[in-house]
Amino acid sequence: MQELRLLCWAVLLGLGQACPEPCSCEEKFGFQIADCAYRDLEAVPPGFPANVTTLSLSANRLPALPGGAFEEVPLLQSLWLAHNEIRTVAAGALAPLGHLKSLDLSHNLISDFAWSNLHNLSALQLLKMDSNELTSIPRSAFRSLRSLRSLQLNHNRLHSLAEGTFAPLIALSHLQINDNPFDCTCGIVWLKTWALATSVSIPEQDNIACTSPHVLKGTPLSRLPPLPCSAPSVQLTYQPSQDGAELRPGFVLALHCAVDGQPEPQLHWHVQTPGGTVDIDSPNVGADGRALPGVPPATGGRPRFQAFANGSLLIPEFGKLEEGTYSCLATNELGSAESSVNVALATPGEGGEDALGRRFHGQATEGKGCYTVDNEVQPSGPEDNVVIIYLSRAGGPEAAVVAGAGPGQQAPGLLLLGQSLLFLFLASF
Ligand SMILES: *[C@@H]1O[C@H](CO)[C@@H](O)[C@H](O)[C@H]1NC(C)=O
Ligand SMILES: *[C@@H]1O[C@H](CO)[C@@H](O)[C@H](O)[C@H]1NC(C)=O
Numbered sequence: 001m002q003e004l005r006l007l008c009w010a011v012l013l014g015l016g017q018a019c020p021e022p023c024s025c026e027e028k029f030g031f032q033i034a035d036c037a038y039r040d041l042e043a044v045p046p047g048f049p050a051n052v053t054t055l056s057l058s059a060n061r062l063p064a065l066p067g068g069a070f071e072e073v074p075l076l077q078s079l080w081l082a083h084n085e086i087r088t089v090a091a092g093a094l095a096p097l098g099h100l101k102s103l104d105l106s107h108n109l110i111s112d113f114a115w116s117n118l119h120n121l122s123a124l125q126l127l128k129m130d131s132n133e134l135t136s137i138p139r140s141a142f143r144s145l146r147s148l149r150s151l152q153l154n155h156n157r158l159h160s161l162a163e164g165t166f167a168p169l170i171a172l173s174h175l176q177i178n179d180n181p182f183d184c185t186c187g188i189v190w191l192k193t194w195a196l197a198t199s200v201s202i203p204e205q206d207n208i209a210c211t212s213p214h215v216l217k218g219t220p221l222s223r224l225p226p227l228p229c230s231a232p233s234v235q236l237t238y239q240p241s242q243d244g245a246e247l248r249p250g251f252v253l254a255l256h257c258a259v260d261g262q263p264e265p266q267l268h269w270h271v272q273t274p275g276g277t278v279d280i281d282s283p284n285v286g287a288d289g290r291a292l293p294g295v296p297p298a299t300g301g302r303p304r305f306q307a308f309a310n311g312s313l314l315i316p317e318f319g320k321l322e323e324g325t326y327s328c329l330a331t332n333e334l335g336s337a338e339s340s341v342n343v344a345l346a347t348p349g350e351g352g353e354d355a356l357g358r359r360f361h362g363q364a365t366e367g368k369g370c371y372t373v374d375n376e377v378q379p380s381g382p383e384d385n386v387v388i389i390y391l392s393r394a395g396g397p398e399a400a401v402v403a404g405a406g407p408g409q410q411a412p413g414l415l416l417l418g419q420s421l422l423f424l425f426l427a428s429f
């Protein structure tokens, strides 16, 4: 205790040659160097002089770097941590080291790395993270490393890398990414293209190779054959009736999102009603319309919005509460696409108001299952299509018209959105 207090005083007064007991500290060429390598350490020892600029903790047995691990030494410029047993680097472990230029974390067991640590390291020039167990790197991981010249990520477990991962590294001249088990799907094609075009030196290109799929195992990325890849596109259509049966209140509105893209995009629905927002990962029901495991069912085992694997969204009890904007979003490794439709309810002759508060009224076009509005509500763009569902009285002429919209026929109600405004009439009451 007495010793510790003395030590503290020494540090505070900037007098002493304070140094943690297992380490040796010295000044050389204007640098304050603390050498704690090969000491069997299991934690970063306390008691460094605050002006340490170089700290070696290589070849110890550190199991993790907790937040604040280096807060005693904020002026560090070089930190050597290779050959430890580090699995986890917590948020805030390295972030205070805004002066750091060289960081060696290679030959550890890191699988859990808080990438936010790098966002403050704008002076960093050398980053060695090779020979660890990293499985992924977020796209924005390197966004602040404007001074980084050398990056080593070889011998990890990276399956893929997001396009643009290296784009913020404007000073980069050396990159090692060989010996990772890359999954050679569409998501990696950019890396081949980028590696061929960049002026960054990338050694051992033959060892930047595919591990999967099986047919490409061992193929160097530079010799990857062209893959059939395309970003998603979507086309949103709708149908007033599922089966052409008589249309009545609580009818089924069917939206269909036709998705294109390779690899097959993931589909997601976003529903904005006056009552709130609903996000649905498609599918949420099986082919029978019953909720898939893990999806909370609404009534009778069927969710309020049924998203089928084939891209259809059925709203079985369409009513005033279901008015709103329906968007389908398709995403794959190459990008995403979205299409929206705005659905509103109306009464014949009286018109109505859509969820955005815009007034409209309509007129029936003789002999057609849909009705164009005399244009008071215009879509404000291709993403703002308006579908107006017109609740008419029973026995009205409209009923006969729409009842013909069966699935076997060229359903007049199944229209490509992106046209004018549409009224759908249905018999009710
Ligand atoms: C670091 O501080 C010590 C006193 O604690 C001083 O003797 C030394 O010169 C300083 N070194 C550097 C590089 O500033
Ligand atoms: C970032 O680095 C600066 C020193 O350059 C430091 O003062 C600051 O506290 C650091 N920020 C975080 C979040 O640690």
Ligand SMILES: *[C@@H]1O[C@H](CO)[C@@H](O)[C@H](O)[C@H]1NC(C)=O
Binding pocket: 256, 287, 288, 308, 310, 311, 312
């Ligand atoms: C998708 O599947 C559902 C349930 O089987 C069906 O009702 C719907 O008509 C299908 N959509 C298309 C476009 O085939």
